[in-house]
Amino acid sequence: MKDTHTFSPSHTHTHAHTHTPICFIWQIAMIALFAIFVRYDPEADAHWTEYMHQNNITSNIENDFYYRYPSFQDVHVMIFMGFGLLFTFLKRYSFGGVGFNFLISAFGLQWALLMQGWFHSLDSTDWTIKIGMKSLINADFCVAGCLIAFGACLGKVSPIQLMVMTLCGVSLFAVEEYVILNLIHVDTGGSMVIHTFGGYYGLTISWILYRPNLHQSKRLRGSSYHSDVFAMIGTLFLWVHWPSFNSAIGNHGDGQHRAVINTYLSLAASVLTTFAVSSLSAKRGKLSMVHIQNATLAGGVAMGTAAEIMVSPYSALVVGVCSGIISTFGFVVLTPFMEKHMKIQDTCGIHNLHAMPGVLGGAVGAVTAAFASTSVYGQEGLMHAIMHGFVDRTMGMQAAHQAAGLCIAIISGIGGGAVVGCILRLPCWGDPEDENCFDDEVYWEVTATKLCNVEPLNQCTRSLLTWNCDFTHLETACRVYIFVFLSACLFAVCDYTDYSIMLF
Template identity: 60%
Template sequence: MVWNTNLRWRLPVTCLLLQVVLVVLFGVFVRYDSDADPHWTNKKMQENFTSDLENEFYYRYPSFQDVHVMIFVGFGFLMTFLQRYGYSSVGFNFLLAAFGIQWALLMQGWFHSYYQGYIHVGVENLINADFCVGSVCVAFGAVLGKVSPVQLLIMTLFQVTLFSVNEYILLSLLEVKDAGGSMTIHTFGAYFGLTVTWILYRPSLQQSKERQSAVYHSDLFAMIGTLFLWMYWPSFNSAVSNHGDAQHRAAINTYCSLAACVLTSVALSSALHKKGKLDMVHIQNATLAGGVAVGTAAEMMLMPYGSLIVGFICGIVSTLGFVYLTPFLEARLRIQDTCGIHNLHGIPGIIGAIVGAVTASCATSDVYGVNGLAVAFGFDGFKTNWNASMQGKFQAAGLFVSLAMALVGGIIVGIILKLPFWGQPADENCFEDSVYWEMPEEPKSTVLHPEDSTLKPSEP
């Protein structure tokens, strides 16, 4: 019987301690916002609202639920491709996301919705908390199978904090536009995760190489995650856009980019195989890159054909990354990227930031209208005298800030996670569910992969 010797006490103590602290912090700081408060009736009269349907809940909740499904079902099942790590992929994603959304409500609340001594929480806060956790799920893909659940909780604690700081710098100080989070979610999450896994490099991981591969049914489960993500990505990129044309445009642009990305991913996957066959890894991941890359410019006047071009390019780039770049990163740079997040989130996130900067720079009043241009890019306050070119420069600056925060933060958090008392699993125990989970007994005749004799308990 294989088990992790630190799991008996450290995981329950860590979970309970974090939850107790969160309960106290919520009790001290968190209250309902005006749309969730019993005084909504007074607000409705003051704002001359004619119906309760004008409550923000009814505008935002459908998108929130779509995003929520992406975080818990989409990301969770996308990572079930490992043949003996399905429980952990879904279960640990569930754990870190449940903790992360609570901590994100606090961290983002202190930055964006803290007034009169309290954080005021409404449905839009729930969406933004899910966005923050989306970045954590991206980083989880880089370290999948190589860290303990305690390490994941500690990583989530720090990453949510860094994400909130980075988001505040980009959206509130630089006032960049990043509706779908190409910079704040995908670029930051990917390069944070890659830096952490670089610090946690395991030279002897070859001992569990067999368990890093997929089997037929595990790839099929992962494809479920892909389809959920693919279907709901238009909601993800438009969830917090302004009501009306911006939100409508964001959904259309994402829809088009995703569709084009599928065709080029399939084309490249087949073309790069010597027998013309498709690789399930490419179809599970590269087909989603178009949604990532259109995120920053989603609510801009990218035009449907522009969205198709973005998806077309990303399908090619992402598939090439899985074939050539991932092996290079592991062999030459010691970056062991379990899920290939560099190809699905990292490079497409950078492409998305560039597309957003170029699209913003090219914006004109002829296309948007004078008022539409001011509304689309928030040309008021200290930005009153800005033009599209200036906005484009700040968009580009946002990319470099996100990369810097991710790389520096990843190094610091990676060093913290290397400390011995977090219970990092032994190399022989990586990518193995039975280290952490009670496994169901199966008849010997149906066991496809008997327990590996090389597995051993983790160091205490």
């Protein structure tokens, strides 16, 4: 039986006509602010040659671009492709998932460059912000926190609400990041700054925006076979690039090397654990695609804070196991409990993938800092890896600073989310009616055949790929997905090949 779909008159009250002027106004404001405040940093400026002579730099290879661009590209792929595809799991909100992810990422990264520049790198000599590769990576990190929050509200808010949420989220993130990284000096990999903050920020907004009649759109809230496969491709993009995410802004040398290894191992352990717990939690032992799409990434989240620390390889595996258990348990038990008893409607389960593993990561960072010793690190290594140059801190003090950073991330997320949630409750934002949540047709031009019948899509893909029209729907879909995935892999290989040629 075909799934019928009716157009609701309430679609006309979503203020869709205001999206274009708001985007234009925002972009014009960004042009003006960038003209006033933003300049290239010395390594991107045309005076680089003079800078080399003044600082005894002998080769262009020492330019930060050659060192950080591969990690930046990995993080960029995670933001725009990983998160975007992961958000396509809803059967009738794939346009909104990947499209609005694109919108708020491009919207947020410009504001993030300004906010982070004002807080972190404002040059007091000329009051300008100097941006380079590290600035771009940090801007992507900032946007990641907002995308996490977006996951809790996916399908329930308007594009204008998303832009307001991103505007406020980036501003809050910059303040919280400055306090945790610059004043407390903890959390290199972002378990607390990005995941814990973004998770509780989004959950609090979702709680404030609670919809008691959301069951009216229950028919649209689930996934389909096709949407789950696309979301799984997003998971794979995130999974393979997460070691770069945790190490991208680390210091040159052993710490960054260690961050990649620890994250790599933790991710691998979380995959096996998730498969095991998912099967055990089902009556007939079958796997849940929701668990595999999300909980398999929890190891990367939990390893963020302690990524550069000498936790030892087996401890990284333990962190991955614990995060996989916690995340899968959250999807099985906590998500339905929170919706029923706490009135928190968490569309993507960000509490299980980001918030709880982020808290675990903060706790791991505090414990490992408390037990750090010169016998493991050496005196100089201890100062750089754990103490961040603070000679007057003991191990216990550094552990306390880690715990304080975790508390600040949680408080910032909840407090900021409460304020922003109240703003978003105002009736002027054009959010969808309860019966039209999780529906692309509210904000996108979508023909009825695209929503109700996959046959036109199958015919189109057969024509494009010039394959035999006798294939079944499943065979055709699988070929399309393989084609998309291999194309993405080819893009990545070509990208790194170009970089290698340029480097050598």
